[in-house]
Amino acid sequence: MLDLHGGFDPVWADRFSSKVRSASRKAERRGVTIEADSTGRLVGAFDELYRASVDRWARDRNYPVQIMRWRYRREHPRGRLEAVARALGTRCTVYLARQDGQPLAGIIVLDGGAHTVYWRGAMDKQRCRGTGANELLHRQAIESACDQGRCSYDFGLSQLEELRRFKRGFGTHEEPVYTFTLERIPAAAAQARLYQATKSAVLTVAAGLPGAGGSGGGPGDRTRR
Secondary structure, three states: OEEOOOOHHHHHHHHOOHHHHHHHHHHHHOOOEEEEEOOOOOHHHHHHHHHHHHHHHHHHOOOOHHHHHHHHHHHOOHHHHHHHHHHHHHHEEEEEEEEOOEEEEEEEEEEEOOEEEEEEEEEOHHHHOOOOHHHHHHHHHHHHHHHOOOOEEEOOOOOOHHHHHHHHOOOOOOOOOOOOOOOOOOOHHHHHHHHHHHHHHHHHHHHOOOOOOOOOOOHHHHOOO
């Protein structure tokens, strides 16, 4: 969570780290532009980045790509993004970073009452590297939240230390939260067990293939979600 009290000037000067300020300035110098839209027009462009991110997450974690695609199609279908954009209207904003007309990264933020929530993020990691696009995206969203009088900017859940480090650069503090799944038929737990079992089976088979070196990502990696 990032405290927005006092407005953007103290947030920028006192809470953002020098690294974040430098990266966002570098992005502007390198011609990175940010487009913000609250009509749902940018949902399609964001979704394309998100699907590409799923493939990258699978490769980075040594997960089967097809299983990851199946899982994310079920959990995060494009239709859900479009429905949220329609239902929330101006309280749902898609920010898209481009360089030379090419999409680099995007985020979706939701506004409610005194708070702004970073809901979804995606990027083309290869194009993004060294551009400062992600820092500039959040800087713009945070500045907009300050202009609207919001009291906090919620950076969302963080499962990886790399993400925690990135978010701490903006001056955040961690808050414990509980998450709940409400459903008519209790399928979430069964689906999670099926996903883990299928993934483990595929990794076991892959580890036995010639040239695999017996490595399936390691037992620690297999337990990450």
